[in-house]
Amino acid sequence: MPENLFKINAKEYILPGTRACQGCGLSLAYRYALKALRENTIVTLPASCLCVLHGIYPSTPVMIPCLNNSFASTAASASGLVAGLQAMNRTDITVMAIAGDGGTFDMGIQSLSGAAERGTDFIYVCYDNEGYMNTGTQRSSATPLGALTTTTPIATKQQHKKDFIKIMEAHDIAYLATASPSYPIDLYDKFVKAKKIRGTRYIHLSIPCPPGWAYPPKDTVKMGRLAVETGISPLFEIENGRFRFTGRSKSMAEKGNRLPVINYLEKQGRFRKMNIEQLHQMQRWVDGKWQEYQRRAQEQ
Amino acid sequence: MNAKRDDSISAMCTVAIGEGGKTGDWRSLRPVIDHNRCIPTVKKKAACFLCWLYCPEGVVKATMPVEIDLDYCKGCGVCAEECPAKAITMVREGEDNE
Amino acid sequence: MNNVQIMTGNSAAAIGAKLSAVQVVAAYPITPQSQLAEILSQYIESGELKAEYVRVEGEHTALTVCISASTVGARVFTATSANGLLYMHEQLHWAAGSRLPIVMCCVNRGVGAPWTIFNDQQDSLAQRDTGWVQIYCRNNQEILDTVIQAYRIAEAVYCPVMVCYDGFVLSHTMMPVAVPAADRVREFLPPYQAHTILSPEDPRNLNPVLFPWRRENSAGVLCDGYMEMRYKLQAALEKAPAVIQATNRDYAAVFGRDHGGLHWEYLTEDAELYLVGMGSMASEATQAADLLRKEGIKAGVVGVRVFRPFPAQVLREAFQKARGIVIFEKGISYGYEGALCSDLKAALYRAEHQAPIHNYIAGLGGRDVKARELADAARASWQAMEKGIYEQPTSWLNCFTG
Numbered sequence: 001m002p003e004n005l006f007k008i009n010a011k012e013y014i015l016p017g018t019r020a021c022q023g024c025g026l027s028l029a030y031r032y033a034l035k036a037l038r039e040n041t042i043v044t045l046p047a048s049c050l051c052v053l054h055g056i057y058p059s060t061p062v063m064i065p066c067l068n069n070s071f072a073s074t075a076a077s078a079s080g081l082v083a084g085l086q087a088m089n090r091t092d093i094t095v096m097a098i099a100g101d102g103g104t105f106d107m108g109i110q111s112l113s114g115a116a117e118r119g120t121d122f123i124y125v126c127y128d129n130e131g132y133m134n135t136g137t138q139r140s141s142a143t144p145l146g147a148l149t150t151t152t153p154i155a156t157k158q159q160h161k162k163d164f165i166k167i168m169e170a171h172d173i174a175y176l177a178t179a180s181p182s183y184p185i186d187l188y189d190k191f192v193k194a195k196k197i198r199g200t201r202y203i204h205l206s207i208p209c210p211p212g213w214a215y216p217p218k219d220t221v222k223m224g225r226l227a228v229e230t231g232i233s234p235l236f237e238i239e240n241g242r243f244r245f246t247g248r249s250k251s252m253a254e255k256g257n258r259l260p261v262i263n264y265l266e267k268q269g270r271f272r273k274m275n276i277e278q279l280h281q282m283q284r285w286v287d288g289k290w291q292e293y294q295r296r297a298q299e300q
Numbered sequence: 301m302n303a304k305r306d307d308s309i310s311a312m313c314t315v316a317i318g319e320g321g322k323t324g325d326w327r328s329l330r331p332v333i334d335h336n337r338c339i340p341t342v343k344k345k346a347a348c349f350l351c352w353l354y355c356p357e358g359v360v361k362a363t364m365p366v367e368i369d370l371d372y373c374k375g376c377g378v379c380a381e382e383c384p385a386k387a388i389t390m391v392r393e394g395e396d397n398e
Numbered sequence: 399m400n401n402v403q404i405m406t407g408n409s410a411a412a413i414g415a416k417l418s419a420v421q422v423v424a425a426y427p428i429t430p431q432s433q434l435a436e437i438l439s440q441y442i443e444s445g446e447l448k449a450e451y452v453r454v455e456g457e458h459t460a461l462t463v464c465i466s467a468s469t470v471g472a473r474v475f476t477a478t479s480a481n482g483l484l485y486m487h488e489q490l491h492w493a494a495g496s497r498l499p500i501v502m503c504c505v506n507r508g509v510g511a512p513w514t515i516f517n518d519q520q521d522s523l524a525q526r527d528t529g530w531v532q533i534y535c536r537n538n539q540e541i542l543d544t545v546i547q548a549y550r551i552a553e554a555v556y557c558p559v560m561v562c563y564d565g566f567v568l569s570h571t572m573m574p575v576a577v578p579a580a581d582r583v584r585e586f587l588p589p590y591q592a593h594t595i596l597s598p599e600d601p602r603n604l605n606p607v608l609f610p611w612r613r614e615n616s617a618g619v620l621c622d623g624y625m626e627m628r629y630k631l632q633a634a635l636e637k638a639p640a641v642i643q644a645t646n647r648d649y650a651a652v653f654g655r656d657h658g659g660l661h662w663e664y665l666t667e668d669a670e671l672y673l674v675g676m677g678s679m680a681s682e683a684t685q686a687a688d689l690l691r692k693e694g695i696k697a698g699v700v701g702v703r704v705f706r707p708f709p710a711q712v713l714r715e716a717f718q719k720a721r722g723i724v725i726f727e728k729g730i731s732y733g734y735e736g737a738l739c740s741d742l743k744a745a746l747y748r749a750e751h752q753a754p755i756h757n758y759i760a761g762l763g764g765r766d767v768k769a770r771e772l773a774d775a776a777r778a779s780w781q782a783m784e785k786g787i788y789e790q791p792t793s794w795l796n797c798f799t800g
Contacts, residue, residue: 001346002353002362012358016372017318020356022326023376027356039598044466051606058613058621059316060603065596067469068605069462070492076459080422080466083450087421087472093598111462114455184353218377218390221354306593309556310497311627313603316616 008188009035015061020053023217025208025224026127027053028181033096033125034064036191041094042085044069044077046103049134050127072107074099075115078122094195098125101142102132105162116171116200123194123201126164129209137212144232145282146265146274156273160285165204169238174199176238177246180206182224186235186247193237206233214269226264228252231290236297243296253294261286318372323357327375329390335365337387351379351388401577407568410538410575411477411503411561412437414545416447417583418501421472424452424463428482429515430565431505435477457482461489461502468498469604471592473549477503479565481510483521487528490558494529494631496605499552499559499590501545502530506677506728507565508763516764517565518728519676523705523737529631531559531638532705534676538573540657546583547645553590554641555634564678564728566764578653586652635707642704660709662701663716665691669698670721671780672753673772676702676738679726679761685769686776695780702738710745717746720753722783724776726795728761735792754788760795771796 003010013034020027026049034041043066045051054062069077078097085093097115099108104126112124131149132138139149141162148156168176175197179187187205194201208223210216215223227233228248235249245253252258261283265271274282335341339348341364352362359369360379368379380388405413411434415423423442425435441447450467454460457478464474478486483504493500504522508514522532531551535541541563548559563569595602608624615621622630643659650656664684666672671690673683680701690697700716702709717723727736734740739757746752756779761767775795782790 002349005346005349006353010362014358015315015317015319016357016359016369017320017323018357019320022374023378024356028354028378031356031358041598042470042596047607054603055313055316055319055606056613057311057603057606057608058313058615058619059319060313060601060606061316061319062603063315063601065598065601066603067466067596068603069466070488072458073462073489076454076462077466079452079454079459080424080463080468081470083422083424083452083463084467084470084472084474087450087467088470090470110456111459114459117455118453181356216377218381220356220376221378221382305595307595308622309593309630310495311605311608311622312595313606314615314617315601 006185008185009038011035013063015063018053018061019055020049021211021217023210023220025181025220026050026129028184028220029127029179029187029205029207032181032184032188033191036188037094037096037195039064040092041096042067042081043096043098044074044081045098046071046074046108047134048100048103049129050098050100052134071103073111074103074108075124076111078124079115079118079120082120082122095122096125097122098127100133101126101128101130102140105141105164113171116168116173116202119199121198121200123203125203125205127205127207129207129212130161131212133209133212145285146278147270148273149270156278168202171200173202174240175201178204178206178233178235180224180228180233180235182221182228183235183247190237212270215267219267223267226259226267229259230261230264231258231286232261232264234290234293236293243293245293245297253297258290322371323374324371327373327393329375329377330370330393331368331373331375331377331379331388332391333366333368334387334389337385338366339385341365348384350382350384354378354382402574403577404572405538405575406433406570406572407538407541407563408434408505408570409437410542411545411563412441413577414542415475416441417578417580418546418549418587419473419584420447420449420475422450422452422464422467422474423476424454424460425476426454426457426460426478426482428457428479430507430569431477431479431482431503434503434505457485458489461486461493464500465489465493465496465498468500469496469592469594470596471590473590474500475502476500477505479505480507480521483525484509487525490525490528490530493558495628497556497593497631497634499549499556501548501552501559501561503545504560504562505565505569506562514763517567518762518764519562520729520762522560522562523729525560526706526737529557529635530706531557531635533559533561533703534705535561535563535568536677536681536701538568539575539655541568542575542577543649543653543655543657546587547649549587550645551638551641555638556593557631557634557638562677567678582652586649638707639704639709658701658703660704660712661716662703664699664701666698666700666716668696670696671698671776672717672720672723673697673699673776674702674723674725674738674742675727676705679728679767682767682769683726683772686772689769689773690776693777695777697776705738708741708745713742713745714749717753718751722780723753723755724758724779725755726758726760726772730759754783756783756790757792758795759792765796767795
């Protein structure tokens with residue numbers, strides 16, 4: 001029934017009883033990614049929240065073949081899967097590398113840059129919960145300005161979030177998109193589209209995290225929505241260099257009704273030590289990026 | 301793909317429900333659905349099902365009436381929060397409230 | 399029918415990989431391995447070798463690509479040296495723990511800091527705990543033959559194999575090498591059958607977290623804890639010596655060349671003073687033994703071909719009649735002594751006959767080691783041993799230690 005209502009594959013690929021936290025944004029996002037990619041997929045992933053979701057030996061809740069890899073090597077592992085499957089004449093299988101922001105922005109950046117530069121035929125997904133959440137909320141280069149983490153416990157994060165979209169764009173890849181579990185159909189559609197494209201595809205998921213961001217689990221979908229509505233995590237696609245807003249961000253760009261960042265920041269305990277100066281910097285930073293994206297959207 | 305698969309040489313998990321146990325144990329709050337308010341039940345047709353859409357665990361069955369698998373529901377409360385008809389209430393476990 | 403060509407060690411290794419019909423190659427250039435990677439890309443781009451070549455951005459990635467490609471059933475190959483090997487160290491453990499039959503050439507070179515581009519064996523010796531089989535070649539013929547044998551060994555025991563040969567000394571030196579016919583190698587090497595299950599019909603999660611204790615799966619079957627999994631790696635490595643010897647015998651039967659299996663001996667029938675080494679150092683020691691024989695010292699050589707799994711049993715037997723043992727090593731376990739020396743002493747623990755052992759660290763960072771120098775050192779050790787000096791501190795050959 002819901003498949004006709006929402007125009008999606010109704011099959012579930014994650015059996016209940018996972019070790020993910022209550023209200024985990026990643027659980028919700030991954031549910032739709034797998035619905036879109038279906039059975040002929042092999043996933044490779046590092047130690048991370050998702051690795052824990054995929055289960056402890058000898059059982060797994062996920063009905064898709066999965067290969068674990070060491071922390072720095074997710075995109076490299078995918079490169080090997082692609083080369084091996086090519087050599088074995090199994091080109092009907094989609095390879096998805098999926099790592100957190102730590103395993104992508106920080107330790108995983110070399111192998112991802114290498115794989116993308118080589119035009120490796122795979123989908124790389126970064127699920128960005130803005131910190132090393134699996135190990136207890138330490139700071140990553142994806143952590144936003146002003147956030148408290150266990151390694152920025154007093155001063156808060158001093159740098160803005162690293163602009164990884166720019167980094168991936170510099171690799172001239174076939175498809176780049178952002179998505180959010182708060183907009184599951186938009187997310188699903190992007191994965192369906194990505195599956196059909198050849199070459200390196202990068203999808204960036206903005207993942208709300210109740211324990212890491214310090215908000216109640218029931219607000220996960222709301223939090224993801226606010227991230228989009230404030231322009232902090234806009235929804236877009238870049239295909240062959242052509243930028244296009246999607247979903248809610250598209251209507252925001254048309255209507256000009258972007259919310260101020262404070263609406264989002266005040267709901268999360270991790271921003272409770274953010275000072276006024278940082279708040280203004282954050283607003284200016286978001287304004288600047290949004291305007292740049294708007295300019296690109298209008299150019300087309 | 302492979303001619304000689306051997307389960308015992310390296311660690312290869314098999315698929316199972318409840319990998320992390322009966323995660324219904326995690327709950328302090330339980331979702332309770334008021335079927336008089338639930339849109340698909342009231343309209344007698346496939347509609348809404350946002351609780352099914354937004355459940356991070358996939359434990360909501362998009363049936364009429366909607367059912368939640370309480371063996372595994374972690375009680376996150378997202379369904380209650382997102383239900384446009386306010387048909388779901390989060391009730392403290394152990395309290396007699398039906 | 400002999401097709402003998404003059405070639406470098408790197409060429410020999412590349413031909414070995416080509417004849418083994420490898421399907422995925424991933425390698426990153428580093429002196430003195432670079433030519434090996436270049437020759438392979440030549441073979442692949444010209445179509446001589448039908449394989450995927452992944453021009454990786456680093457050695458850690460090179461081995462990772464081999465790991466996942468091997469997981470889906472492809473025969474893989476990589477090669478590196480020195481700091482490149484060190485960079486992949488994490489993945490060496492990963493490959494062994496994954497029980498994948500990866501073959502890698504290590505073109506032995508000293509490690510930084512400080513930099514050296516020249517030969518010693520510190521790079522591979524430092525990896526001895528990772529669970530890889532290590533074979534040390536003494537000439538270019540052995541390199542070609544050993545790469546082929548390595549696939550048969552690796553795929554029989556499901557352990558990765560490192561084929562080591564000395565940088566520049568072998569990698570860049572031209573020697574005559576008989577190249578076997580491709581169809582005969584194909585017969586010798588059956589196709590690779592992966593043990594891993596990666597199919598949509600039977601979805602598995604490979605190499606996840608394991609708890610310390612054993613746990614039941616959903617069918618009620620008690621499955622391994624981490625320690626059992628790791629035990630299996632050791633158990634496989636303990637089976638490897640027999641497989642290595644059988645492979646060597648079978649190879650000799652088909653191709654007419656016997657490299658000794660786990661070890662080889664020179665002039666040991668009546669030897670009293672035994673010189674020991676690995677790789678080209680051991681070849682050089684045979685010339686030193688000849689020099690010593692001329693002086694009336696009954697010298698012989700034991701070449702350790704396989705360092706891991708350590709062939710304790712055959713070496714115990716090999717040294718039964720030794721009255722003195724001098725071990726020359728191109729590496730040291732810093733803070734103690736040469737790794738080969740320690741392992742040999744341990745193998746001889748409680749042996750009926752105990753001979754004095756003297757350890758020399760030699761040739762680090764490419765310092766030249768001449769047969770004359772080995773002979774002089776061995777003679778001095780022997781003279782001390784004959785005087786009853788049982789223990790001599792580790793010496794550094796031809797090195798200023800003042």
